Amino acid sequence: MTKLFPVSLKVNGKDYEREVEARMLLSDFLRHELGLMGTHVGCEHGICGACTILFDGEAVRSCLIFAVQASGHEIRTVESLGTPENLHPLQQAFTEKHALQCGFCTPGFLMTLVPFLEENPNPTEEEAREAIDGNICRCTGYEKIVEAVQDAAAKMSQGK
């Protein structure tokens, strides 16, 4: 019989308890066990960055962590940011600056950038480029994403 392991964790402020196989990746757990489809799965070997989530506040790859390892930890996914009526300033900036086309990579970029902008409220263009060097976008050519990062930084500092 397949051995199951208990997982109890907080995702986007809500407590969940499940039993999973040890081999279940955190990315698959979020999508298939919790139905949170915002976290996208691209390469499954840590290169593309689409599955980036916050693990105890830090941006990491959810495809390179097993769900069982997340027990007792706090996860944030893109679903925690904004709603269509009330976008997070970063989402608003991505929309206004055309920083996405197909949108597949966007959740990973957003979750990489949320803690980055908290630590660097006024990043230079170079800092913004460094921050996203672990995320691949095949549509935009990155220029618009970099513009959106700086626009979001401006929006967020005005909001404070």
Add this chain to the structure above:
Amino acid sequence: MKPVKFDYYAPTNVPEALETLAELGYDGKVLAGGQSLIAAMNFRMARPAALVDLNGVPELSYIKPNSDGGLAIGTMTRVSTVEHDPEVAKRFPLLLEVAKFIAHPQIRRRGTFGGAIAHADPAGQLPSIAVVMDANVLIRGKGKERWVKAPELIIGPFMTTIEPDEMLAEVVLSANPAHTGSNYMQVSRQSGGYAQAAVASVVTLDGEKVKTIRLVLMGIGEAPILSQKAIEILVGEIPTPDALKAVAEACATSEIDPATDIHATADYRRTLVRALVARSLTESIKRAKKGG
């Protein structure tokens, strides 16, 4: 893809971890940060029967200054923690210089210092850095422990002298003597990508002359290559531009046997090594003169 089935153990302290490794023997594999291992398991290139996860063992994560001016780094210390530690910055600027080349920020937050060394990926930076820094590595098993120098620890691609019932527990870096300079340089096609070739060097000067030198060539062999030619040509000598050129030429021609693959041709790798060796040594010597 998804990993094959495996059994999972999450010890909460070191004795429990060592006990579990001893029981599992060849079936057990240590899970540190998992940023290489889980990727390999997702591809099913790695199929361990059981994982012993060290992420719940807080006592393995620390950076402790040693009385001799060196540092002891616990195996589970995240690469990003090392990257941002003020003591590391003061004592071993080489670690900061190399850190930004190690994969991506998201990987460095999870990947561990000890895990990267124990994984011994020939394309990984930290195994080569451990060799060039002549790190002393603590290997522990149930009821046993031993110290190994990094050059003797890494014996091939993904191969170390760590036994199945053992784990890498701590990495000790000795303080650099006065007038030591160090440097890391690499060429890769994109940020965070594998190096087509890389070079790390640590040079200690005695007046105008080279007292000791460690030069490691990386990304072009099955394991970090510690250059013997650099020692033969430079130790006890004044490192003139011609002498550095001679080392670069010797490294590029006789110390490496690079492969041609989709990332670079063998000839291109030799050209890179020739250029990087000369540049890295020049930089290290410059820093050594400034007091290192």
